[in-house]
Amino acid sequence: MAKGNVAANSPLERASLASLDQKLALAKRCAHEGVIAGTKAAVVATVATAIPTLASVRMLPWARANLNPTAQALIISTVAGAAYFIVADKTILATARKNSFNA
Secondary structure, eight states, X not given: OOHHHHHHXXXXXXXXXXXXXXXXHHHHHHHHHHHHHHHHHHHHXXXXXXXXXXXXXXXXXXXXHHOOHXXXXXXXXXXXXXXXXXXXXXXXXXXXXXXXXXX
């Protein structure tokens, strides 16, 4: 018998593996919740930024002259990306903090 087999069959080793599996599942759930919350925030931020950006290009002479379609897309996508990462990060940290008290 190999030494690795003996260690894997010990009760302590099985408890460690079960604990690691539980922690991994919890981490995946935290990350998934962060992705969902970040995506929702990005959608809201996209709409909230796109409407005034596109309206200002149609109504304001300065914006019409200086904000080409690339600049408009850059403004909208930057806000959406920032919203996604900020909300996802806060959600993951909050979920992890909440779960750390339960463990």
